[in-house]
Amino acid sequence: MALQAASGPAPAQRPGTQRSITLRIARSNPAHDRSTVGFDDFEVPYEKWTTVLDAILEVKKRLDHSVAVRYSCRQATCGSCGMMINGRPGLACFTKIDELNSSVVTVEPLQNFPVIRDLAVGFDSLFENHREVKPYLDRDDTELDNIADGELKEYPQSPEELEQYIQFANCIKCGLCNAACPTMATDSSFLGPQALAQAYRYVGDSRDRGKDSRLKVIDDSHGIWRCHFAGSCSQVCPKGVDPAMGIQMLRGYMLGFGGGSSGNNQK
Numbered sequence: 565m566a567l568q569a570a571s572g573p574a575p576a577q578r579p580g581t582q583r584s585i586t587l588r589i590a591r592s593n594p595a596h597d598r599s600t601v602g603f604d605d606f607e608v609p610y611e612k613w614t615t616v617l618d619a620i621l622e623v624k625k626r627l628d629h630s631v632a633v634r635y636s637c638r639q640a641t642c643g644s645c646g647m648m649i650n651g652r653p654g655l656a657c658f659t660k661i662d663e664l665n666s667s668v669v670t671v672e673p674l675q676n677f678p679v680i681r682d683l684a685v686g687f688d689s690l691f692e693n694h695r696e697v698k699p700y701l702d703r704d705d706t707e708l709d710n711i712a713d714g715e716l717k718e719y720p721q722s723p724e725e726l727e728q729y730i731q732f733a734n735c736i737k738c739g740l741c742n743a744a745c746p747t748m749a750t751d752s753s754f755l756g757p758q759a760l761a762q763a764y765r766y767v768g769d770s771r772d773r774g775k776d777s778r779l780k781v782i783d784d785s786h787g788i789w790r791c792h793f794a795g796s797c798s799q800v801c802p803k804g805v806d807p808a809m810g811i812q813m814l815r816g817y818m819l820g821f822g823g824g825s826s827g828n829n830q831k
């Protein structure tokens with residue numbers, strides 16, 4: 565259903581009337597035809613609470629079921645529904661149409677990722693880079709070795725030690741930071757803000773003892789030293805993670821200025 569849409573601020577709502585926007589959806593199917601990227605426009609009604617994902621699903625339900633989009637939780641938790649929304653990376657389920665203040669909402673696949681179809685991109689490289697930095701507590705012992713008085717004890721950690729890394733543990737692997745990163749756009753081997761932030765999440769964890777092997781991965785021309793500190797990763801993160809700061813902390817750690825836990829926690 566192609567429509568000609570005028571851009572501009574969203575119209576004010578009069579009592580008893582329903583507002584609508586033009587939802588402009590990028591369409592492509594690289595497996596079928598690599599050269600064609602087009603846009604389809606759909607007129608979609610919205611309420612104050614309607615999200616971009618709601619609007620896309622309305623299109624799929626009533627106008628064109630062939631639009632490809634990935635989503636799951638619809639509550640900013642699973643990290644599946646990232647896309648470019650009016651030129652900026654965002655979670656479709658966490659972005660309200662009303663707050664965009666625009667009569668045209670353009671949705672495109674996330675930048676810096678290969679397109680599968682329409683709005684769905686491939687996350688293989690995101691997950692591979694994430695695995696590279698060993699995103700787990702690396703220790704020789706297990707909690708099963710830590711039994712006292714017949715009871716299994718968790719690895720103890722003080723509130724101050726938790727504070728060192730807890731914001732980085734909020735990452736939902738949505739890839740918005742990688743999509744916003746200008747370095748990712750020019751260096752396909754760059755580990756990226758998501759993986760580097762997760763490297764810091766474990767380097768900063770007092771319970772971890774695998775820092776040396778993890779730091780070997782990130783101390784590389786495609787690792788922490790490739791970041792130009794544009795800071796756009798931190799601006800788009802929907803979970804309040806600050807990947808740019810994590811990369812700074814890792815650099816400080818490598819240069820001997822601290823920025824991580826000692827890694828000698830034997831508790």
Ligand code: SF4
Pocket residue numbers: 734735736737738739740741742757758761800801802803804805807
């Ligand atoms: S750091 Fe933020 S933007 Fe990047 S993947 Fe994690 S939650 Fe998404």
Ligand code: FES
Pocket residue numbers: 634635636637638639640641642643644645646655656657658
């Ligand atoms: S659908 Fe899960 S984060 Fe949007």
